[in-house]
Amino acid sequence: MAHFTVIGLGRFGITASLELIHMGHSVTGVDCSEKIATQYAEELTQTVICDSTDERALKELSLSESEAVLVAIGEDMEASLLTTLHLKNLGVKHLWVKANNAAHHTILSKLGVSKIIHPEEEMGIRVAQALNYPMVSDYIAIGHGYYVVEIEVIERIDNMSLGELLNDKIHIIESLLVKREQDLFPKPNDKFILHSGDILLLCGTRAVLKSLAPRLV
Structure with a gap:
């Protein structure tokens, strides 16, 4: 089975992570909150406390081992866009990103991500x-x-x-x-x-x- 990295363990991110685990894949869950990362440490393959807006921190995640990376950051559009930009700079090819609104979608489309997701819509x-x-x-x-x-x-x-x-x-x-x-x-x-x-x-x-x-x- 494949390995995936999910950045942002809010409701959407953790739901996607747990479903991937259920399907037999392995998942590294990433969140800037120690409390959240600790909460799901037993359920995911691995959880990492990381500020994804810091490109140097992202370099430590061995992202090349992931089949795809899902950016599931919630309402913080700036954090989502910075994370996406850093991941593109790091050469992540299969990059899926949750968009929160039309402006977010427009900017993501310019960054050339693999898939833009609008879960609520x-x-x-x-x-x-x-x-x-x-x-x-x-x-x-x-x-x-x-x-x-x-x-x-x-x-x-x-x-x-x-x-x-x-x-x-x-x-x-x-x-x-x-x-x-x-x-x-x-x-x-x-x-x-x-x-x-x-x-x-x-x-x-x-x-x-x-x-x-x-x-x-």
């Missing part, structure tokens, strides 16, 4: 999508207007074939996978019979997937 969008399309358990935007959605098959379409469900959209929606308890059925064809409780992964444009929604509720 992104979660707000996901919640809105879930409220609007309750049949969609989860979704991933894959670019160019295409999405992969996870749908639980309801009782009303039990024993319906995939072809019957998709009907006229069979050629414009890609069926990626059906998960049935512990069994996986990749690339199911139009004759595949769906059972209530199946998890169906579909790929298509937002407009096409949205037009399918009435058949799934």
